[in-house]
Amino acid sequence: MPSPKLPPLVLSDEERETLLRWSRRPTTAQALALRSRIVLRCADGGSNSEVADEFGVKRHTVAKWRSRFVADGLEGLSDEPRAGAPRTVTDERVEAVIVKTLEQSPPDQDTHWSTRSMAAATGMSQSTVSRIWRAFGLKPHQVQTWKLSRDPQFVEKVRDVVGLYLAPPDNAIVLCVDEKSQMQAIDRTAPTLPIMPTTPARMTHDYVRHGTTSLFAALNLATGSVIAQHHRRHRHQEFLKFLKTIDAATPGDLELHLVCDNYATHKTPAIKNWLLQHPRFHVHFTPTSASWLNLVERWFAELTNRKLRRSAHRSVTELEADVEAWIGAWNDDPKPFVWTKTADQILDTLAAYCQRINDSGH
Structure with a gap:
């Protein structure tokens, strides 16, 4: 059957101005902003089906707000009164x-x-x-931190690393490599009390330090498995030992693409000479101040949240053994992290941030 004739919807200059203000102002409730945009589009000649498709809503939703506006004007776009005590805040x-x-x-x-x-x-x-x-989802007490990279080759490095994630080369392994330095062996000054109904686990705020270690890790992009090695120091000598460990732990007929940050120990003459002697290694550096591009950082977050944050160790040796056991369990059932953002999406997001900074007047 043909659709019934739509009621005419004509806006006065004042009504159009009000609807435009409601639809654009950031502080307007999202429901009211959507209703305003629907009415504006209907006033411009859009049918219910066209407007519904454009805004991703049901056809009867457009019909409802069209008829409500025709009948009651701007007041028709407000929610109807509900049962209960009347509102005291306008x-x-x-x-x-x-x-x-x-x-x-x-x-x-x-x-x-x-x-x-x-x-x-x-x-x-x-x-x-x-x-x-x-x-309205406002949280004035919270703040998020961020940092913009000043690397002059930022765009090229983002495209290089993200290209590896989204389209890994054939006959090759992509490894995300980094070090979690200064892992502390910490022991609480009293035993941790277990969780109970209505009561979370409790541990003392103070602790005793028993030394530090550094964990060198290489996350396999495809499988999620991790090659890891502990070292008490964090120099290029230790990084070179870890590269040799990677070399021995991977099939010799495959190319190796390593995603690393710009830490000085990754670029010493000794490291460069060793890489020249092992041409199957290809190093891809993330931009400076952009460690979020290295997927092994996501794995380090898992290690911290699931093992390190609540554990207690009386020596560095005990800490290393505990972490190695956790890594062994991880590798028994590894979970790869899937990168989804394209380089263009990342760069567009950062461009929007930069524009907001420029528009802020600071």
Whole structure:
């Protein structure tokens, strides 16, 4: 059957301006922003099916908000009242909290807003401020750190390393190589208390150090297995011994592509001479300050979270034996890490960060 005739949808200049503001402002609720975009597109002549396909929603969703706007105007885009006690905090007061959180500096030279300072500034309770922040995913108490690489060959190195991950060469093994240096043998000053119902495991805050060791590791990109070796020192001599270990542990008829960082011990004359004598080794360096490109760092995170963070050792020898046992169990059932981002996606993301930095005015 033919679709019923769509009700005419004509916007006044004021309504169009309001809808555009709702659809573009970062602090607008996502549901309201989507409804505004739907109405704007319908007003431009889009059918329900066309608008539904464009915004990835159901056809009846477009029909609902089209008819609601035709009947009630801008007020029709708000959610209908629900059962329960009436709201005591208006949309305007909620918006004021969001705008103040995102656009204004906190008082008393604080670095960030707290529920207490926001409550004092807006006349609301701390619990109300907390609920608003949770609803909009705002976490002023948290901060994420990042660092931009200044490597003049950054783009070329990203394409080189990511190309290895996404399209490994034939008859070759790709190994992600790095060192986890200064692993400490730490013993707690009292025994760890086990987990109990309603109570997490408990351990003393203070500890005793019993020395350090460094773990050299090479993660096989295809299988997830790891070649590892402990050394008490972290020099080019130890790295050379590890290269010889890799040489002995891999089939001699395969090419070896090693992803490494720019640590000085990887580039000494002795290392370069050894690599020249072993032409099956091909070293690919990540950009400076871009260790996240080396997949072995992801494996080091597994080692830290699953073994090192909560363990206690009374000597370096005990630490090394414990880590070697954990690596042996890992290699019995290895889990490869799959790289998914292309070089272009990575570079586009970093370009967007750089643009935000430039636009910030700092």
